[in-house]
Amino acid sequence: MPQSPVLLQTIGLLPSLERRLAETYTIHRLPAAGPEREAFLAARGAEFDGIVTSANSGADAALIAALPKARVISSFGVGLDKLDVQAARARGIPVGYTPDVLNDCVADMAFGLLLSIARRLPEGDRFVRAGRWSAPGATAFPLGFQVSHGKLGIVGLGRIGRTIARRASGFDMDVRYHSRNAVDGAEWRYEPKLLELARWADFLVVITAGGAGTRHLIDAAVLDALGPKGFLVNVARGTVVDEAALVQALREKRIGGAGLDVYEHEPQVPAELLALDNVVLAPHIASSTVQTREAMGQRVLDNLAAFFAGEPLPSAA
Structure with missing residues (x-):
């Protein structure tokens, strides 16, 4: 043989x-x-x-x-x-x-993180488990941010980006995207300037490729453009986001919150992120379904x- x-x-x-x-x-x-x-x-x-x-x-x-x-x-x-x-x-x-084969699961995860941070689901879970909801004289749980009819900016309109955009139709969201070039045949509006997309968006989902060409593409300027009522979701690569700038923006509440599945130095997650309530953290599990x-x-x-x-x-x- x-x-x-x-x-x-x-x-x-x-x-x-x-x-x-x-x-x-x-x-x-x-x-x-x-x-x-x-x-x-x-x-x-x-x-x-x-x-x-x-x-x-x-x-x-x-x-x-x-x-x-x-x-x-x-x-x-x-x-x-x-x-x-x-x-x-x-x-x-x-x-x-x-x-x-993983487009659907990563898109699902992006929306899971988006819903979790906008509607404060992990924070609400901790609130209930700690007995704060039922405690005498309990304060009301803080308001969340409505996802449906929101403005969704997608950074990177590849296979998964397009799947995320299609998911958004179920929430009646307005979708725009940024990439190096406009995508032929895309039904969503192209925004050639990332800062302008961030200024416009309620939710900025990052699903671009990693590597040297996109390192720290999401920097302090982009986060400031997103603003205190905007939310960042990263299901791409941790290196695409300037993690130190993100920590500072979250700590100072210069953005509304973040949902992260990836980090710059996995599996290490900065202690500063772990201490914040306005960020949802997942252990790089976007494609982790059977x-x-x-x-x-x-x-x-x-x-x-x-x-x-x-x-x-x-x-x-």
């Missing part, structure tokens, strides 16, 4: 995905960063036909260079900021990832199967 392709797995994946990978391929795990990894790559780097990774782990130019026989990369996730696609292309290595993760795992397998069958990858970066 011909030998099965040998793949280097850079990070732990879904157990179901790992089992299915092991049924078809010979899998080796990459050791943690440090001397052990360097020794492993020096001794065995030439053995591998491909890389299985994730958006959180990626594959940098050094790792790709350490695998001279690698012919394919299949990544679990849509983020490419930790995956050196240019280095892979220079070697003629196709890169597979898992777009589309259905979506299984679909993402299947796409990882489909990309690999197509490559080794000599066919185009279903989802190539």
